[in-house]
Amino acid sequence: MVRAGIFGISGYAGRKLVEILLLHPEVKITCGFVAPDEPEMPLSQMHPRISKTIDIFCYNKVDWKLVEKNCDIVFLALPHVVSMSFVPQILSLGKKVIDLSADYRFSDALIYEKWYQKHSSPELLSQAVYGLPEINRKEIAKASLIANPGCYPTSALLGMMPIAKKNLISGRVIVNSLSGFTGAGRKPDVTLLFAEGNENSRAYKIGQHRHQPEIQHILEKSGCRVDVTFVPHLIPVNCGILTTMYVNLAEDIDEKQLQQMYTGFYSNEPFVRVMDYGCSPEIKNIVGTNFCDIGIRKIDSRLFVIVTAIDNLIKGASGQAVQNMNIMMGFEETLPFYST
Numbered sequence: 001m002v003r004a005g006i007f008g009i010s011g012y013a014g015r016k017l018v019e020i021l022l023l024h025p026e027v028k029i030t031c032g033f034v035a036p037d038e039p040e041m042p043l044s045q046m047h048p049r050i051s052k053t054i055d056i057f058c059y060n061k062v063d064w065k066l067v068e069k070n071c072d073i074v075f076l077a078l079p080h081v082v083s084m085s086f087v088p089q090i091l092s093l094g095k096k097v098i099d100l101s102a103d104y105r106f107s108d109a110l111i112y113e114k115w116y117q118k119h120s121s122p123e124l125l126s127q128a129v130y131g132l133p134e135i136n137r138k139e140i141a142k143a144s145l146i147a148n149p150g151c152y153p154t155s156a157l158l159g160m161m162p163i164a165k166k167n168l169i170s171g172r173v174i175v176n177s178l179s180g181f182t183g184a185g186r187k188p189d190v191t192l193l194f195a196e197g198n199e200n201s202r203a204y205k206i207g208q209h210r211h212q213p214e215i216q217h218i219l220e221k222s223g224c225r226v227d228v229t230f231v232p233h234l235i236p237v238n239c240g241i242l243t244t245m246y247v248n249l250a251e252d253i254d255e256k257q258l259q260q261m262y263t264g265f266y267s268n269e270p271f272v273r274v275m276d277y278g279c280s281p282e283i284k285n286i287v288g289t290n291f292c293d294i295g296i297r298k299i300d301s302r303l304f305v306i307v308t309a310i311d312n313l314i315k316g317a318s319g320q321a322v323q324n325m326n327i328m329m330g331f332e333e334t335l336p337f338y339s340t
Contacts, residue, residue, distance in 0.1 A: 007076045016317065083101040087103070164222050177233065178243075204234065
């Protein structure tokens with residue numbers, strides 16, 4: 001039985017981690033921590049949904065002796081720039097780390113510092129593995145530090161990776177994403193109030209969102225040098241991301257070849273579902289699951305449109321983190337979502 005600790009257990013991603021791990025036959029949640037300005041309390045009081053299933057006490061100050069004694073792996077469901085203050089200490093205790101923030105997603109510290117702030121442990125960036133199992137499964141299996149991908153990048157990268165790996169993308173890629181409100185986290189924000197978001201939709205941080213360089217960085221590491229323009233939108237749902245990518249193909253490839261390229265690339269992937277040619281994914285079909293649904297359509301000799309759908313809290317965060325843990329620990333990759 002693997003013993004898991006969760007830092008940031010009170011947030012949306014932390015809560016979703018609890019719900020998923022409680023169903024996992026090989027994992028026991030042994031400790032949880034909240035932010036210093038949050039009250040300490042039993043987990044069942046914090047998340048009444050899981051009452052009578054587990055009842056650990058959650059502290060607002062890290063007890064390193066507790067982590068050392070009771071954890072084999074630690075999930076960091078913390079804000080960006082906060083995670084890196086804990087990672088070196090956890091690794092020094094010999095524990096595995098899955099970080100859901102952006103702190104270790106970039107192998108180049110200068111990119112991170114441009115979009116976030118100066119990195120406090122840049123020496124660990126080369127050790128971290130980007131936790132997208134569909135492209136890095138072998139590296140994840142050997143890693144001690146996983147940088148769990150962002151929700152938007154997960155939806156975009158899974159959509160483009162089959163053609164990116166073959167260097168078939170030319171020029172600029174336009175990525176347009178629609179997301180539910182849980183993607184913004186639980187911090188108070190007037191723009192996230194019910195009266196502001198209900199029956200409304202808006203674009204935000206056009207070309208300035210921090211996930212834009214992440215998408216571009218991972219595409220470039222895969223051998224595909226392109227420019228990315230990313231436009232995220234909020235839509236009045238709790239969970240779910242629908243992403244549409246507009247790609248100029250480097251060569252004229254017919255529809256049948258493109259469909260075969262996608263079905264072949266993901267043929268052995270347990271959480272990617274390639275739809276029939278011309279069909280479009282829907283958010284309602286992936287909410288509450290760890291699946292990514294992908295649909296494609298070629299518009300003319302060069303313009304190619306890809307649409308993906310994921311649950312931002314599951315495949316876009318906590319579910320993917322558990323998938324990464326399964327690979328690291330040698331468990332069946334689909335636990336506890338389904339058994340193969």
